[in-house]
Amino acid sequence: MNIYDISKAAGVSIASVSRVINGADNVSEKTREKVLKVIDQYGYTPNAYARGLGRGSMRTIGIMCSDSSDIYLANAIHYLETGLREHGYNSILCCTGYDLEDKKRSFELLKSRQVDAIIMAGSKYVELNPWDNQYIIEGAKEHPVMMVNGAIEGENIYSVICDDRGAMEESVKRLVDSGAKKLIYVYSSRSYSGIRKLEGFTAGAKETGLSEEDARIVQGKKDFHEIASLLRREFKKAPFDAVLCSSDTSGVGALKFALSEHLSVPEDLQIVSFNNSVLSTATNPELTSVDSRLEDLCTKTISLLMDILSPNPDDDQDTIRAIPKVPSKNVLEAKIVERGTTRFIRKRN
Amino acid sequence: MNIYDISKAAGVSIASVSRVINGADNVSEKTREKVLKVIDQYGYTPNAYARGLGRGSMRTIGIMCSDSSDIYLANAIHYLETGLREHGYNSILCCTGYDLEDKKRSFELLKSRQVDAIIMAGSKYVELNPWDNQYIIEGAKEHPVMMVNGAIEGENIYSVICDDRGAMEESVKRLVDSGAKKLIYVYSSRSYSGIRKLEGFTAGAKETGLSEEDARIVQGKKDFHEIASLLRREFKKAPFDAVLCSSDTSGVGALKFALSEHLSVPEDLQIVSFNNSVLSTATNPELTSVDSRLEDLCTKTISLLMDILSPNPDDDQDTIRAIPKVPSKNVLEAKIVERGTTRFIRKRN
DNA sequence: TTGTAGGCGTTATCAA
DNA sequence: TTGATAACGCCTACAA
Numbered sequence A, B: 001m002n003i004y005d006i007s008k009a010a011g012v013s014i015a016s017v018s019r020v021i022n023g024a025d026n027v028s029e030k031t032r033e034k035v036l037k038v039i040d041q042y043g044y045t046p047n048a049y050a051r052g053l054g055r056g057s058m059r060t061i062g063i064m065c066s067d068s069s070d071i072y073l074a075n076a077i078h079y080l081e082t083g084l085r086e087h088g089y090n091s092i093l094c095c096t097g098y099d100l101e102d103k104k105r106s107f108e109l110l111k112s113r114q115v116d117a118i119i120m121a122g123s124k125y126v127e128l129n130p131w132d133n134q135y136i137i138e139g140a141k142e143h144p145v146m147m148v149n150g151a152i153e154g155e156n157i158y159s160v161i162c163d164d165r166g167a168m169e170e171s172v173k174r175l176v177d178s179g180a181k182k183l184i185y186v187y188s189s190r191s192y193s194g195i196r197k198l199e200g201f202t203a204g205a206k207e208t209g210l211s212e213e214d215a216r217i218v219q220g221k222k223d224f225h226e227i228a229s230l231l232r233r234e235f236k237k238a239p240f241d242a243v244l245c246s247s248d249t250s251g252v253g254a255l256k257f258a259l260s261e262h263l264s265v266p267e268d269l270q271i272v273s274f275n276n277s278v279l280s281t282a283t284n285p286e287l288t289s290v291d292s293r294l295e296d297l298c299t300k301t302i303s304l305l306m307d308i309l310s311p312n313p314d315d316d317q318d319t320i321r322a323i324p325k326v327p328s329k330n331v332l333e334a335k336i337v338e339r340g341t342t343r344f345i346r347k348r349n
Numbered sequence C: 001t002t003g004t005a006g007g008c009g010t011t012a013t014c015a016a
Numbered sequence D: 001t002t003g004a005t006a007a008c009g010c011c012t013a014c015a016a
Helices: A003-010 A014-021 A029-042 A048-055 A069-084 A100-112 A130-140 A163-177 A193-206 A226-238 A248-258 A294-309 B003-010 B014-021 B029-042 B048-055 B070-085 B100-112 B130-139 B164-176 B192-207 B224-237 B248-260 B277-282 B296-311
Strands: A060-065 A088-097 A117-121 A145-149 A157-162 A183-187 A215-219 A242-245 A270-274 A286-290 A330-332 A335-337 B060-065 B090-095 B119-121 B143-149 B157-162 B183-187 B217-218 B242-243 B270-274 B289-293 B330-331 B336-337
Touching: A003 A014, A003 A029, A014 A029, A048 A130, A048 A145, A060 A069, A069 A088, A069 A117, A069 A294, A069 B070, A069 B090, A088 A100, A088 A335, A088 B070, A088 B090, A100 A117, A100 A130, A117 A294, A130 B157, A145 A294, A157 A163, A157 A193, A157 A294, A163 A183, A163 A193, A163 A242, A163 A270, A163 A286, A163 A335, A183 A193, A183 A226, A183 A248, A183 B070, A193 B070, A215 A226, A215 B296, A226 A248, A226 B277, A242 A248, A248 A270, A294 A330, A330 B217, B003 B014, B003 B029, B014 B029, B060 B070, B060 B100, B070 B119, B070 B296, B090 B100, B100 B119, B119 B296, B143 B296, B157 B164, B157 B192, B157 B296, B164 B183, B164 B192, B164 B270, B164 B289, B164 B336, B183 B224, B183 B248, B192 B217, B217 B224, B242 B248, B248 B270, B248 B277, B296 B330
Parallel strands: A060 A088, A060 A117, A117 A145, A145 A157, A157 A330, A183 A215, A183 A242, A242 A270, A270 A286, B060 B090, B060 B119, B119 B143, B143 B157, B157 B330, B183 B217, B183 B242, B242 B270, B270 B289
Antiparallel strands: A286 A335, B289 B336
16 A cells, blocks of 8 residues: 555545645645545555655654663653654654663664664763763764763764752752761762762762761662662761762662661651652652752753754744754753651751 | 765675675675775665665564553563564654553554554553454554553454453452451552453452452552552541552552551551562562563563564475464463562462 | 656665 | 666656
8 A cells, every 4th residue: 555556546646645645735625635535545654764765854863761661761761752752753762771882783773764863861871981972973973962861072962961960069068957967978870960969979078078988978789778788888887877869769778778777767867869750759758859850851852952953943934044053061950859858957048 | 875875985786785784695705895894984874764665674663652651661661672672673662641542643653654563562552442442453454463461352463461360369368368357459540451450359359258348449549649548538438457559659659558547567457569660669668569570571572573573483494384373362470579568378379 | 736757775686 | 696777655846
């Protein structure tokens, strides 16, 4: 069932069928009706590949994420896919895993699919070794690359990130304000945002005059029980009265630790975690968590992308206008959502 | 950069280039090397659409899910996408939402993308009104449809499900065995698996001789606090000592309820929930939860699909063989994972 | 308003 | 082992 069959059945040329399919206005009502009827009858759907071949764009965006089963990324995918479709774009998804070679492979694959752009979701795409990001910079020559919650500098690369660094710094200050004297920071990865958070922690510690022992930093695996026992070991070495976590997963782990040590939260121990995911309200007490505003990040990403892909949406007049320059780095502010694991005195500043 | 450019640069015909790209064996080593070198030099990637057009398949599978931010479905997507790619297939994702018309639209869209098959993930695609499933049955004429955790009868439709019904029945029995006298079942949707669970609950109640008041059924929204207050209301009407939940989300809600009423778990109240997701270990005590073996479901789905797509993988000999018939309904057994919210006496049979 | 014909980048079929 | 050349199904000038 192709455009020829339809044209034959409707007794018109394929050009007319094509026009009807694409909603062109230079078709007589009569022809349109005839064609539409036949299309409906035969249940014909135009072949997207032939279409894409013909016009050079498939209105398809490639989305890369390292692991769609990660709550944070799963949400990102959802926001992105849905938003994109609202704008008439489809998405093809690649769960790339964490291995650099696999990431590269997926990137290539998406390129071969002639996607109109690639969105890289999550901060795991910024490699520590700048050289390893070269494939992105190269790839961006063929189509825009959008980074959600990560940033790389380069032509045709746009990033939308949340000020995790600031939020972390603020969290440290507020914990100290509310009486915490010995902090510990638990992180799991040195991804882009991971590093920003780390910076924020040290900055906060410095500003509040905390010594290095009173603002410890430890790394742990992303697993409730692993984190809990890690903290147990650390607590034995030297007690602490506040723990900051790079993710809610670690936050849950911290809570499990507190429970096992019979520390009452937030009296004996305060906890602040990141992401404000479902996990943060599943526990008891519920976790104070930093909302990194994922939905807003995604919405912003899409609106930027649409600007890039169609610089002058309603520029059908011969109005001379400058193409609006799309900023290559976009930062949103994070929000600290207070819940049961902290006893903040007051909202700072 | 297309196949002509490469052929020109390498001084061979496009046919040869094509052969090299596709790893045909009737190419001289010399030619192969030349071509490969040029390809590498120019960074050429073949255009997937032209390719698909040429051979009639894009080695692409459409995945539909109602909401990728749902933990369960997010995992499904991950398993499916990864598994598919291992088999050389790509996936294009559609988060369809819950509205029937939107589902149909996505289905059409995937069809127009000439996918080799469609995988419908989650039990939300089986409508109560059989007529509403017609679009799937129709669509299955053009390519296989795989249903993960849902089932519809029809030509070229294959389903892989987990025996939720049996697991629910078993859960009821084990709760009663361990002393529970008044049960309440909290469910949220009447999806395919939702109904199976409901059946399992009543079956279990019947078998253990529970009266209708002692095996209550209530419906609630999928939200921690909503479920908690729903239970609070129900408890006021008439107390219960065990709650079964159709999902871990409700399980968390039940736990919040217990806490607010100062009921100790599992002494005063036992809880069993479904899905064995991250949530089930995030709480304290951790939830006893039924593992619906999502990963196995997905793996099974993919292996079935591969059988369907290439009936005789290594049938290059003229061996005459019957095409193995792929079963259209595949059921896996669920596993009850005991944790801190139950005090089961012994493993029943 | 309609139709014709060339092009999009591959694959696959034949000859050579 | 190679190289022309005809599909593949659609879009889009250009002509009628």
